[in-house]
Amino acid sequence: MYVALFDIDGTLISSGGAGGAALMGSFRDTFAIRDPRPVKFSGRTDRAIAGDLFQLHGLENNAENWGRLRDGYLDRLPNELGQRTGTILPGIESLLETLDARADIVMGLLTGNLPDGARLKLEHFGIYQYFPFGAFGELHENRDDVARDALRMVQQRLADQTPAQDRIWVIGDTPFDVQCARAIGCQALAVATGVHDRDELALSEPDLLLDDLDNAGPWLQQLGPR
Template sequence: MRRLVMWDIDYTLLRGGGVAARAWKAAFTEVTGLAWRDTPVFGGRTDLDICAEVFTVHGVTDCTPERFFASYVRNVHEIKHEFAEQGALMPGVREVLTRLGDDPAVVQTLVTGNVPEVAAAKVAAFGLEGSFDAEVGGYGTDDSVRATLVRRSLERARVKYGETFRPVVIGDTVNDVTAALKNGAIAIGVATGATAAAELVAAGAHTVLPDLTDADAAIRAVTA
């Protein structure tokens, strides 16, 4: 059985340098006419979930997520060159992606809280777009619950490839780990974000790595 390796983006593959957050705030003011007052916790959440919280906190009742996301994507595309200028790849990412990409028993994709267009802009900024079958990914517009994103990705891969995959989720937050476990996936935690390694272990991750600089250890965790 081949493995479907589902990568989180932010603080797992890369850090975006706050570019998307600036675009988010600008889009919010653009579509609502309101000044931004309160920044939610973004880590490990889906954009649909964050959007609902932001609307509620600011008392917005006349704006749909679809309308907001259209503006958000436009804003991101205007400044997407800044991802590479202000952000960075996380340590070891390129080698691990390359080695897994050379393995015919592995299909790599993205399972991320980002909307698809922003996910694509982030990975493209660092030349990673060829590493993933983004068509079978799970994204922040699929559902507000992160575990559903993993399930959607599995369903898409099954339809496209006509086979059942063993799922592997790689992420830096407890939400990534929980989403993996709810779908019977191997959960690999990478402590390169705000979540400590001990928290990822306590959440039930099968493997926790300090980062991806030990490519051999990362490959073993995925293919074990």
């Protein structure tokens, strides 16, 4: 048995900026801040991004403000996804079909997105059905904690079928994805389809580094024959 835990943005899809636009739109309208200062998104959880926005603008980083920002974000996201030209990244549909056809591979999500944000994005691109479970960024500012949730979920779902950690892969496009794989002692596959190029990703020392998942052969080899 193998487990593949996928990041979403920059790994499976590009939302064409829809996620950022929906979050910043919600922040602007909810807190009446016309020109919010920019924050880093890539590889971070939605809860962490919200925390930065609150701190930068002197707002309390509490459950109430987070709830208001989150609700506005989820309200806006479908419209933003429809208006922007996002895309499924190269090779993803074919790779998901290949993995889904194997009885010895379990797929899940390990993402900084909210559960509903992940669902809306992946439904928009028609690939939500491949992911029967996931760990999300609603509660945690640190991606390593999302990874710990993901590992617990794998252990709960697979019980005594849970593979050794060297058969559990975390697939993502940022150094944070590699780092969170390390936090749970699992394998890291880094793909240069997000904002980080190969050289940047190499510094985080993933177990495998690929230009994109259209050329996933080297990874599939590591998963062994069917």
